[in-house]
Amino acid sequence: MARPKAFNRDAALQAAMALFWKQGYEATSTDDLLKAMGIGxxxxYDTFGDKHRLYLEALELYNSSRVAEHGANHSDDASPLAALEAILFAIADADPxxxxxxCMGINAICEFGQSDPAVAAISHGSNEQMLTTLEGILRAAKAKGEVxxxxxxxxxxxxxxxILAGMKVREKAGDDTQQLRAVATFALDSLRAS
Known part of the structure; x- marks a missing residue:
């Protein structure tokens, strides 16, 4: 009879996600993961398969939570353009x-590009979800005459x-809140109805 798991799978996955997000895939060893996750x-191997499959699951978790977060941020807004501003400014206003x-998603694209088909598929899928969310916001902004x-x-x-991807790269490169807000404002101003 198999022993029951003595750890919380979701908490272990969250810990792995945080470590991969901070260090990237290549720089994270299996021993690093075991220590961060608090498992043997x-x-x-029994729960996640291997390091690569664990990374893919962590990346999916990260991407789906971020896309859902962006979608939730605009669902009840009276001003769709203000919702778009909130999404852009959330990047600019993040703590140092x-x-x-x-961004783990952008970091994955920068680390792997198209060299890993599974990572590329996850990245493509989350980008498509994000584009759908943005199109919905922009359609609502158009209906309200904001664009x-x-x-x-x-x-x-x-x-x-x-713009979002560029801001995420620039934040990692050291741009400060003021610089990132300027980029966001310029992008928003280019969409506003005259």
């Missing part, structure tokens, strides 16, 4: 410790997605 080697480690009537929501969502 066999428990890691968050700036130093950046130009002829705005192409799909192209504008891709533009904002690129």
């Amino acid at each position: 080697r066999q428990s890691l 410790a968050a700036h130093a480690i950046g 130009a009537a002829n705005l192409d929501e799909k192209q504008a969502a891709q533009f904002i997605s690129a």
Whole structure:
């Protein structure tokens, strides 16, 4: 009869996610993970498979929580453009410790590019979800007259997605809140109805 697990799987996954987010995949050893997760080697293999599968699960968890967070931030806003501003300013206003480690999703893209098909698929999927969220916000902003009537929501969502990614890279590179807010404001101003 198998022994029951003596650890909380969700807490262990959260700990692995935090470590991968901070250090990246290559710089994180299995021993680092075991220590952070508070589990033994066999428990890691029995529960998560291997380091790579654990990373993929942690990346999925990170990406899905971030996309859901962005979607929740605008659902009840009277001003869709204000919701978009909140998403952009949340990056700019993050504490300096968050700036130093950046975004796990963007870090994964920078570390792997297209070299790992599984990572690329997760990144592509979360980008598609984010684009759908942004398109919805922009469609609502258009309906309220906050953006130009002829705005192409799909192209504008891709533009904002690129701005978000760029801001996340720049925050990791050391840009401060004021610099990041200036980028966000410029992007928002380019969308506003005249």
